[in-house]
């Protein structure tokens with residue numbers, strides 16, 4: 579269940595004071611309109627800096643994703659914002675990031691953001707996966723993959739796995755944010771995830787596939803069987819997401835995931 583997003587001013591005073599121990603006195607705050615998972619997501623201004631603050635109540639299940647973000651932060655590529663501090667106070671878990679000035683990536687066909695998005699993902703694909711406890715691709719999708727086969731998702735690459743355009747901030751380059759689901763697995767999984775988001779933005783399956791082949795070695799060399807298995811599993815996962823919550827965009831993602839499966843099965 580998503581957390582209800584509150585404003586900076588609505589945080590308990592003790593929680594705000596704990597943040598101000600790190601930032602200095604806060605002079606103003608603006609709540610982020612995008613993303614819906616964090617109880618608080620706001621740009622917070624002090625006399626000499628602006629930081630991005632995310633937080634969830636300690637007793638909310640979402641606390642796990644925030645803890646994963648904290649754990650992976652030191653290992654992320656330079657383009658991801660630096661994690662500055664982490665505090666718990668007054669029933670809240672709060673983290674502060676370097677604030678990025680940028681806009682959400684435009685994934686539509688012909689968008690000038692696409693080369694920047696590709697560069698950011700290439701950079702991630704080349705980032706060593708740290709040896710810390712982390713979700714494994716074969717575990718995350720095994721429940722949807724059917725018996726056997728999930729071992730095809732095994733790999734040693736650090737994956738983001740939620741490459742939606744609102745998790746990619748663009749200025750002179752693209753910055754990957756919202757590391758709630760870092761996963762170790764086969765390198766071609768992130769390109770597969772990105773392809774679905776490109777389709778959501780209007781790309782046809784063959785065009786998205788061809789583009790990704792040019793950008794990502796892992797995709798150009800991805801095993802047909804492995805991708806087929808992942809694509810099936812992912813389509814089932816999106817079906818489940820859409821069943822639990824009938825938001826139109828989720829239904830649409832489910833439809834696109836099935837379109838992609840059909841395309842991939844027919845591709846030699």
Ligand SMILES: Nc1ncnc2c1ncn2[C@@H]1O[C@H](COP(=O)(O)OP(=O)(O)O)[C@@H](O)[C@H]1O
Nearest residue numbers: 610612613614615616630659675677678744756
């Ligand atoms: N470091 C940052 N600097 C500026 N804005 C950010 C930063 N991180 C996230 N945002 C903005 O806040 C939104 C929500 O943040 P995100 O980490 O995606 O949280 P959620 O878990 O709620 O999706 C993002 O879509 C983006 O617009």
Ligand SMILES: [Mg+2]
Nearest residue numbers: 613744745756
């Ligand atoms: Mg987000």
